[in-house]
Amino acid sequence: MALKIIQPGLLTTIQDLGRPGYFHLGIPIGGAMDRMAMRTANLLVGNDEGAAGLEAVFMGPEIEFTADAVVAVTGADIPVLIDGEEQAGWTGLPIKAGQRLSFGYLSEGARAYIVVSGGIDTPPMLGSRSTYAIGALGGVDGRAIQAGDELPVGLSDTGKAGASVPTQLRRHLGSPTELRVMPGLYWHRITEKAQNSFFADEWKVAPEADRMGYRFRGGQPLEFVERQQPFGAGSDPSNIVDGCYPYGSIQVPGGTEPIVLHRDAVSGGGYFMIGTVISADMDLIGQLQPHKPVSFVKVDMATALQARADRAALMAGIRDHLA
């Protein structure tokens, strides 16, 4: 069986849970920007949580199915259509050979996860089918899907239609969306005034935000504590001697626009990092549209670990509900 791509959407890519273990070599972890939505879509169609599906951003693709299957769409709020008739999101939907899956206009959120029973069966690269387009790795020849592609689907005898995840088991963005942050190694590089304004100001998602990083603007520029730049660091006060960039780290080039590094980020470089968005909130970033308001909330390690436990409990609740 295959998925025939009639219209690809904007930058629809094959993703799974990513390829951790190569970041020190400059190969990003990759994988779904909203991992909980991806895991849930897989569970809804009877797949392993790590099976590969499609991540569609801002616009849905149009896909013809060549065999009967179960399909689920999670993540962003976007009308799901089968042969033009609207269907429920976050639900295992039966679809027949020759039918077409398409989408209406996105309302809330940014990324929809489209998963079919059996999972997409393109060749894994370094342990993952995730597409890292800049590195031409994974997916279909290392790129986003195109019209005319026929994506192979694995065999499945577990596909069961009808399962659904209620809204109280999903995460919600809020407005402004609050992203919890732990101050990092370079926190001392900015003045107390800047430390306060970073958390007090409202920021907005810049349209450039993508899978590498989410850029924000609208808050006050950050003032740096004066120093003589060390040997090996660039001349701008936001420069450091090159360091490692963690997933979720927030760099602020020139002190003006914070960038949160996401799944396809570079692994190191010469910008200071004000701190790191906690892992529990990274999925939320993947659902932010351009121009949406965001505020950063300062937390400590105990709060971050509790948030991680809460998120794991929510995912466990989804597994229980669908078991």
Next chain:
Amino acid sequence: MTTKEIRSPLPGTFYRRPSPEEPPFIEDGGAVAEGAVVGLVEVMKTFHEVKADAGGTNARYLIENEQPVTAGDVILEVDG
């Protein structure tokens, strides 16, 4: 005569001109041919053309240049 709406397929920042030095794709009150480019939406470091899925006359923009749009927003109305 009916009013036809041309919508943005995606969220981002809307531009009425191909570049700051060039005239707008469609002048206010002008005619729009089906399939014509009526503006650009910038998102994820690229510019996407918005094409008219219906033609008409007396074009009226509902979104200003360089303003945010969301998916499904009406960018332009024409009489058809």
